[in-house]
Amino acid sequence: MLAQLAAVSHGWPGSEEFPTYESWTSELAAKSADLLAYDPDDEVSYAAAQAALHWIADHLGGLWD
16 A cells, blocks of 8 residues: 555645655655565564554654645
């Protein structure tokens, strides 16, 4: 869903963290890649996917507001 949102969204939660549309969609794509690369047997991908889920929780209002 994050990859699709990055590809088709037309807006973003403009803020200091995401001052441009490109900064927002780039972060969406990066978090999507971390989740898609998840491997429960790989410590690095596990940590990245877990961090991506935390990011989603922290930015929930901006994702589907």
